[in-house]
Amino acid sequence: MRFPTLLQFPRLFLCLLSVSIIGCGGNPEFATKDTPKAMSATPAAAPATVATFAGIRNAYKISKTSTGFSVKELSGAGTTVNLSGQTSAKFADVTVNLLVGDKSKTIPAASLKTLIELYIAFFNRVPDADGMSYWIDQIKAGVNVDQLSASFYDAAVQFTALTGYSATMSNEQFVRIIYQNVLGRSGATAPPDADVAYWAGELASGKPKGFLVATMLNSAHTFANDPEWGWVPQLLDNKVTVGTFFAIQQGLNYNTSEESISKGMDIAKAVTSTDISLAKTKIGMTDVLFDLTAAISNSEFEKVQSIINAHCLTCHSTQRTEGGIALHTADLIRRNADALYIMTVVTRAMPQDGVLSADEIATISAWYLAGAK
Incomplete structure (x- = not known):
């Protein structure tokens, strides 16, 4: 898959793509300052804002209320705890960010989708809710897609064993990883050497890595319903669907950064172009009707x-x-x-x-x- 026409006007295309997030421009020091947050969750909320429960998430039912949330124990005494000032509910296995669903509505849906796609492109993992909450705030503050991509790349090279990226990798190696993460192309569907060489040449000519990732994300979607390559955008969309379910609708974070990374990758790898059921099984939430983006019911x-x-x-x-x-x-x-x-x-x-x-x-x-x- 080669898309040279998209690269004929690189700055114009990048600016147009950036506008879909928040607009062109921004702080050039952003990537260095915020690199760690691209790979791991943000620090836990202050204790006063976290409600802690002894059991695992599946032992409780969470419901939105007019004043916050209620958390009902499904066995034992069946106790219900009403939450009004807490921002998170911590269970034995995961922590639920209670505010991320509403926060996700404060940026355009296309921006939210692109943010999740960047997690997939650079880490091939589903995002955690706290990380999404942080990056949504950054987008609202004026950060654009090239700055986001730079931050995610700088984070990825710090976790070489997990991501495959390194500061010393060649342009060809970088391109192959993006083909694998963004387009799902490895093994029998790996890109031909000529395609890899083309994109590597674009990097060698001075195109930023973030630009290449954004271009390939955008290009993948142009192949929807294509007889040969239609599975590529479907795979990407399915990973976005699972990432949205995990981080935004369910508001999930694993209780350690290591789990959020390793289990997030395991979930993403379970997604195929035709099925997301195995990935949802790995997430393992039984309260599947719970949705932080849903309006309060009656x-x-x-x-x-x-x-x-x-x-x-x-x-x-x-x-x-x-x-x-x-x-x-x-x-x-x-x-x-x-x-x-x-x-x-x-x-x-x-x-x-x-x-x-x-x-x-x-x-x-x-x-x-x-x-x-």
Whole structure:
């Protein structure tokens, strides 16, 4: 696969590609300053912002609420913990960045995709959520694609054993690794020597390595539905899908940088041009419907209604309306939210059976303080 026409106007093409991220220009010292963060996750959040749980992630169900998140234990006492100020939930095996889903929406979708593709191109790994959160902030601050690529390359050469990159590698060696990581071409589908020589010559003429990576990423997508090479962009897209699921939708980080790198690579290697199921099996999350990018559902109200149905309808229904308050429909519950909050949360006078748990009281309180919708 050779794309010489893309290189006829190198600076113009790079600028146009950079605009898809954030625009041309930027700080030339960026790559040196931020190199380590390209390969490993950012430092853990301050303890006050991390909620810690003893079990593994699959032992809990995480739900978005109107005030934050709830984390429910799936066995044992089935305890639910409501989180309102925490940014992460740390489990025995992984840490969930609770904010990355919403943060991912603060940059264009194309920028987010390119960022994940850079992880694939330079490390052939799925990104971790904390790393994505950091780089999203950098993009918003004005960093463009050539600066991102330079930082990722500088990080890759520091982990030669894992990435295959080194500071002393030849241009030909660099090109072959990009063909392998970006285009999935190695072994029987490895590029011919003439193609490698062409791209190596572009580097020798002064083209930056970041430019070559960005060009090859862009070029790969032009082969969608091609009879011979259509599997190449499909492989790349599938890796992006898995990376998005892992880092953005599930918000995952392994609890050590070493795990994030090695397991992230193992997951990416399991992706094929036709299948992502093995990669998701390696991720191993059973709460697959959990999605940090999804809007808050009406589940909080449904929880409140369930509590009322269990404890309040004996006295507040069509058959019996104590104090003139009926609660047997959703509209009536919302209409009487003030009284409901005062009697169940403030005075604790209701229900008369007095059996509301601390979690049930917290659920009603969170729903009411969020607007009782």
